[in-house]
Amino acid sequence: MPRIAVLNQNKCQPKKCSYECKTFCPGVRIGEETVVIEDKKPFISEELCTGCGICVHKCPFQAVHIINLPEELEGRCIHRYGPNGFALYGLPIPREGKVSGMLGRNGIGKTTALRILTGRLTPSLGKEESASVEDLVEFFKGSELQAYFSRIGEIEVSYKPQSITNLPSGVTGEVGELLEDVDERGETAELAHRLDLEEIMEREVNELSGGELQRLVIAAASVKEAGLYYFDEPSSHLDVYQRINAARVIRTLASEGKAVLVAEHDLAVLDYMCDYIHVVYGKPNTYGVVSEPRSVRTGINVFLEGYLREENVKLRKEPIHFEARTPGESERVGSPMFEYPELTKRFEEFELKAKAGEIFKGEIVGVVGPNAIGKTTFVRMLAGDLDPTQGELERELVVAHKPQYPRVEYEGVVGSYLRRKVPCFDQSFELEVLKPLGVDEVYNREVSVLSGGELQSLAIAVCLGQPADLYLLDEPSAYLDVEQRLKIAKVLKRAIEKRGAAAFVVEHDVLTADYLADRLLVFLGKPGRKGRARGPLTMREGMNCFLREVGITFRRDPRTARPRVNKPGSRLDRKQKEEGEYYYSS
CATH class of the missing domain: 3.30.70.20 (Alpha-Beta Plaits)
Structure with missing residues (x-):
């Protein structure tokens, strides 16, 4: 062994x-x-x-x-980061005219695999020295990757990296000029329209937000003339509308005969744009194994079920199942725990109006809508960070707030920071919050060196560590992988129910919102100009209202009950749109 x-x-x-x-x-x-x-x-x-x-x-x-490791992995190591370093086994297979997805936890080797296939990292094949092209061709002899590595220096590759936060420091100029400079396909104008970049074409790159920068990088990778396209986490920083638009752009590349490979955590986006799925399993920061390709439906389902039958590998102790909600209206009993009046907040170029609403004890209300529509503004008003222009909030309840971008300035380790910030730091908090969120694994790490995902988990733990009546969490799934997102949903639901509290959760991942929320608060309007909040609505009414704006429909998978995006223009997509049922089909 x-x-x-x-x-x-x-x-x-x-x-x-x-x-x-x-x-x-x-x-x-x-x-x-x-x-x-x-x-x-x-x-x-x-x-x-x-x-x-x-x-x-x-x-x-x-x-x-x-x-x-299993005997089957003997001699299959693709790359090792030195002695006692992370080891990667297997690689995904790019196929012409198809979009292949990679699905797995953070730190499991997805980005390493992409870097190897793009030639940015020369694999070692488990040895101390980097392998030659001849070694790679011999290693993959008899497989689909043999031909790939024999032509690796000849194939033009376009690569959208995982991290985009450092790009502005090395790139200057206007957005439009940058796209024109890299455009080899003459599609700058078309992609600017499809990715909603037209209004920022004259903006300086170093002035862009995270979502604007992400869409720019996707466009820049797509306008290059290449045979192979790789996109590493393209949905980060994007709202649902923008994620679907980006997925459509990526699918268009495959329809033109290009080979496309995507690493992504949003299951709805993967389902929407991929033809095949490679499940990547192992232990984060220790080793990763890339499985054989499966159809997109089968691949996502076996990942959720947690058992790869062909490999005889168990990914987790329990499968992940979604609740197949009934289309009927849900009844609320008793008096609301918290009520807020009609609220208005005006800025120099933006106005938000939210109708009066309420939330009940033990309830989680999902907050959905595009970026720059007022969701964070609404949450900050409830938290007391912003005063409404019109309307008055009576904050008799104790409120705990996890902001959209958690920033922690603390010199010390995670453990001491938690003990300083959490009033009720006891064994139940460790077992019910820290351990499921994985914060216990970084307990002795310096706060200043935490990754984006680790910092996000820490901020959520600190928020849930406060004794509060109302919890406000703004985009808790950002930077997290699929398993972490669903674990957070479980932890939050358990905490809200046990404490008799309530929560508003801003979320862009449709599956996470479906898994977590009891009702929805839907934000509509014109991003950056005006926002209008409707609800809270029942899940059926809220999702129909929301998805009608996005222009997509969902159905339930019969095995896992997870929401699946219908292919645009398919029989079921047309049928549900005609019936006005974008989320539930009767």
Whole structure:
């Protein structure tokens, strides 16, 4: 059985430990060099390791992982980030005229796989030195990837990277000029219209918001003339409208005979634009395995069910199932826990009007709508951060608020920050909030070095750690993978029910909103100009109102009950639009 030993460099803190991994190792005690100290950090010999796991349990920072892999993975390592580093097994297969998706947790190797296929990272094939083209062709002999790597230097590749936040520092000029400079297909005007970039074509790149920058980078990757297109998390920072528009652009490339590969966490978007799905499994920051391609429906379903039958691999203890809600109206009993009057907020160029509404004890209201339509403004008024121009809020309830962009300025580790910010830090909080959110895994990490997803989970934990009557969470799923999003939904639902509280949750992921919300508050209008809030409405009425604006319809998958996007113009899509049922089909 192949075995790998991985040392998480971010967690390993030799200055704060006594090298327990070496001290308690049975191999070291009998004189073998199973664990040696090199440059003040431990090195674990995979040849001498017996897999006892003592070092895993003794490490005070949970930095050591000993993994016994299936026999089928013997000799299949594509890349290893040095001795005791992350290992990737398998690669996705790009196919002409098709969109292939990659679905898996953060830190599981999706971006590494894309970098290898684009030539930005030369794989090592599990060895210390990088492999040559000849080595790669021989390694993939007899597979679809053999032909790919034999032509890797000849194929033009267009790549949309995962991180876009650092692009403005290296790119200057106006949006329109930038697109014209990279346009090899003569499609700048068309893509500017399809991705809603027309109003910012004369703006400087370094003045763009995250969503505007994301759409610009998608457009820039799409206007290049290439045989292969790779998009790494294209829906980040985008609202539902923009995600669907981006998915349509990506599908158009495949319809022109191009091969397209996408790494994405939004299941509805994956379902909408992909033909095949590669499930990527393993242990985050330790190892990842890219499965064989499946049809998009089957791939997403087996991911949710948590069991890959062909590989005989279990992804998680329990499957993820959605609630098949009935189309009927839901009845609210008792008096509302919180009521707010009609509210108006005016800025220099934007006006928000929200009708009077209410929320009941134990209820979660999802807040949906496009970007720049007033959702965050509404939440900030409820939180007391903004005063309405018209209307008066009586804030007799205790409110806890997780802002849209969590910023934590703290010099110290996560554990001490939590104990300072959370009044009721007890065992139940650790078991019911910290552990499911994965915050316990970064407990000893410095707050300043956390990733976007880790910082998001920490901000949610701090919010839920407050004893409050009303919880306000603004885009809690941003930067998180599918499993993390659904875990947060479970944690929030459990907390709201147990505490007899209520919550408003702003969300762009339709599946997360469906999984989480009891009712919907729908924002319509003209982004950046005026916003109008309707509701809270029942899920049926709210989703119909919302999706009618987006122009897409959903149906329920018979196996998992998850909402699935109907293909545009399909028989079911036309039927549901004629019936006015964009979310539930009777």
